[in-house]
Amino acid sequence: MTTQTILISGGGIGGLAAALSLSRQGFSVTVLEQAPSLGEIGAGIQIGPNAFHAMDALGVGELVRAKAVFIDGLVLMDASTDEQVCVVPLDEPFRKRFRNPYAVIHRADLHSALLEACRKDAKVTLRTSARVQSYSQDAGGVRATLTNGETLEGIALIGADGLHSAIRAQMLKDGPPMVSGHTTFRSVIPTEQMPEELRWNAATLWAGPKCHIVHYPLQGWKVFNLVATVHSGATEAVAGEPVPTELVHQAFAHVVPRAQRIIHAADSWKRWVLCDREPQEGWCDGRVALLGDAAHPMLQYMAQGACMALEDAVCLGEQLAARPDDMTAALEAYRQARLPRTTRLQLASRAMGEYVYHPDGPRRMARNAWLQAKSGEDFHISLEWLYGHGRKAA
Template sequence: MAHALIAGGGIGGLATALAIARCGHRVTVLEREDTFAEIGSGIQLAPNGFHALNLLGVGQDVRDRAVFVDELRLMDGLTSEKIVGMPVKERYRQRFGNPYAVVHRRDLHGPLLSACRASEGIELVASAAVQRYVQKPASVTVTTADGRTFTGDLLVGADGIRSTVRAHLVRDGAPRVCGHTIYRSVIPIEKVPRRLRWNVVTLWAGPAWHFVHYIIGRGEYLNLAATLDDGARESVSGRPVRRAVVLSRFQELGETARLLLELGEHWRQWVLCDRDPVDVWTDGRVALMGDAAHPMLQYAAQGACQALEDAVVLGDVLADATADDVAQRLEEYNAVRRERTARTQLLAREMGTRVYHPAGEEAQARTAMLRSLTEDDLYEKVHWLHGARDFTRSRRP
């Protein structure tokens, strides 16, 4: 039995803790905040994410809190015309083995946290911000900001896009500021006219901007997210912003989308960041996962799903590992995951520029191409991403 240290108690860190503990190993999760909680708003879960959650034993708990949408719909944000829609009801579920759903982030984090608390093999330590680590041939020791030390057989950095573990391991500096500002608001569904309470993930695309909305919180809230390619260079995270500012930045929105945007209140803004893919995110007994390893823009709606996949692969490769096997097994995890996650990172960037934000002739070409696709064509395009199952299998002989 090995002892795993995990830096970060968010979705990825807790999923990793469950995956490793379910193999019989001992796990200590070190969370920088004084409580284990998830901030943020809505999140999308494709079938590959649910497949990972099922393997972690919390799939049904998340389903009980989810909203199962009928369609992923792309609209022309200027004309209010429908460009394309991909149904995600029964036929989609039969093909990919699981549903497509949207949840509040806390409705994903909560079941993972409850399962970790119920596990005898997992210790949760709050107010423990990992500051540095030191490896020895047979162990790794982390030091927290308040001077405590924890020693284990391996360390997993699940501490997000500004990962302290990554800073020591990859040494590639700050994340790339992509120049897109996103404004987020969550409003009670009672504020939304009944005719606009669509059970659909809807994206209104315009020149250098887009606006997304969908129902979350078991049908009690509408999640709003408006993104502008404004060339922002300063990293911003969760800064409050006045409603009038948000409305002034999306004046081109068509009537229906504008009505929904105007319902938003208590807006907050972020400037989006990601990183270029890297081939190596392990070093001896230390590995990265999720946003610490391969942070991506939200445009493919796969950040959480890829972190969940990472978790189950880590559990898989460590399943029968001894303390002496750890470094080799972490290299295998890296080898299994790097190509798929890099492809997803680059897809997310491409979707932002070529699908959501084009203007003029490029937007017309985008619309013509998408309208030419059948339902089966759309399913085939996402099959590699939504339909993945082999990410759960170790590639060890």
Template sequence: MAEILIAGGGIGGLAAALGIARNNSGHHVTVLERRDAFSELGAGIQLGPNAFHALDRLGVGEAVRERAVHIDELRLMDGTTDKRIAVMPLTGGYRERFGNPYAVVHRGDLYQALLDACRAAPAVTLAAGFTVTSYEQDATGVTAVTDTGRRFTGTALIGADGIRSAIRRQLVGDGEPRVSGHTIYRSVIPMELVPEELRWNTVTLWAGPKWHFVHYPIAGGTHLNLAATRDNGARDAVVGRPAERAHVLDRFPELGETARRLLELGADWKEWVLCDRDPVDTWTDGRVALLGDAAHPMLQYAAQGACMALEDAVVIGSLLDAPEEDTVQRLEKYNAERHDRTARTQLVAREMGTRLYHPSGPEAQARNAMMSALSADDLYDKVAWLHGERVAG
């Protein structure tokens, strides 16, 4: 029985394990997670129709739909004037065109669906407490080396160990992630604290000069996810640092009345400085390949980071349904099939952060005029390349 190793037990790593296990009756997968337990931190996450298509291929689509809030609209608002700029309906014609809903879910709920499926799969072993720091390989196999010197050998190694991937460091060697200069503040609050007139079943984005504010319901509608981002030139990466409520409110003095009412509801804020990397052409080295944020980390502005990892998992699972001697060629094909789409998404996410969410003055006025002139069908056409993808698996 062929042994496939996965470094990293996050969303991408578990999805890859499912993709391989479901397509390969003769393969066994071992997921090596650095933490002492398989768990997921974080708050809300947006899932486009392309993500649900991938989740269906992985066998967990229904489980995630049950945990998700199916959103009615995406709204782009002028955050300083409270005026609506553009609305993209997500029911009716949208679902007919793209074949699946647009939904939001607590990251932990998505993770739990993947974790439950992995635990139920005989071909998957979940091994916590193992930090993979490097790899060695020859013509017959690859060995994942951990920080304690423990070694795991298989026919392939998938690096799904995130934006600061140790596997990427050895394979690509492109140093630390690029610090975007944008700081995001996140809070999750009970929906019962939100005034009834503000309990919208939408993903709403308030755009302002060098900032934006997003909110949407999660956890079956029982909580509201708040995320406010400021282009403040931050130079150092920050991950989940507590932030005082007064500090967060002070960062967004230009907010209009409605958006400020929502921001003021936030509590127990945490902050991150957003990072990504430039696209690279090659994610493979013989029997080793990267997946998800280890391969193509992107800013949150296209709401597609997790969606791309789920697509990766479907593709790599289908391609590794092959004899062991074809492993290197199959990984190279995976790289080739996924590269252009993920690179485009990385760059579009950056562009959205500057041209769509954060302009000011005449540039903001031009944005408002351009976006407000688009019909629902126009908006669907613009996202079709992203939301309409149905990866084969």
């Protein structure tokens, strides 16, 4: 093989971030996206300081800041009693400590910032309607075969093709994702439809028995993002399916009236059934490696899925730049660098859902007592491992 291009399967947040990271290290990159156009579905996501550290390294931090909403706190409300349990302050001491803010943003706005940067980069080629079906490799390079039969060659292949990754399926043969039994309903509403007394500049979590509701402002306070999750016992993965409002109302009929008012403020909902996977060690195979949800899909409860993909991308670029003549060794170094942290987030996300978001009875009381005893400084110290990652020295 003679091509020196790195192939990336997937043009989502992780794939585009990987393209930028690699191009900044001098590599030529071709992004292969299965959809007919490059875009992002979904609604709001939360971005911790660690994600901003990564985006600054990728050169898109300011683009994202221009479209983000900087919130003042993470608020936990008890959906059984209407009691405020705690607030994690995200004010100036937080930003000074972690040298970046905490923000919320529409997924499409984050994706568009990455896409704009990729389109301006001469080393990045973007292709659509190009689904990678399989790969093969030898000592000289790797071949990616598309579903239309076309074969592309490169020096490495990065699988950033999401939860249902075809590259992971070939590499690990670990079957479909695990269905959690939790159903998430999502809606976005104009700010004027949000109950006025609940228009808080915060990411607010109403935690109830086997359910929770999250809301926060987006797009310059024009809209509020609503996320409502319930233990539904679902056994099949669903993504973006419209559902009647009555179904959502019934699922949250047991929470306090103020929390129900949030649910009733929306007039259209779609549902997703949450999935993840058991952590796996082997997400590298010679010149092929996985990234983001293809490598370490996690539940939403730590709000770190996209953040981990951005961190992955920065690490990938650094490791390949350090070993440009040995892709196999470079990708293995990337895997070893990322595996402990992403595994911790996968497991922590499950634990947060069980012990913070959804407990009832004595567990709810224990959660409240534990969190109410913490000061703002206590919270900041406990989050050092998460948000301090990638922070530059003062």
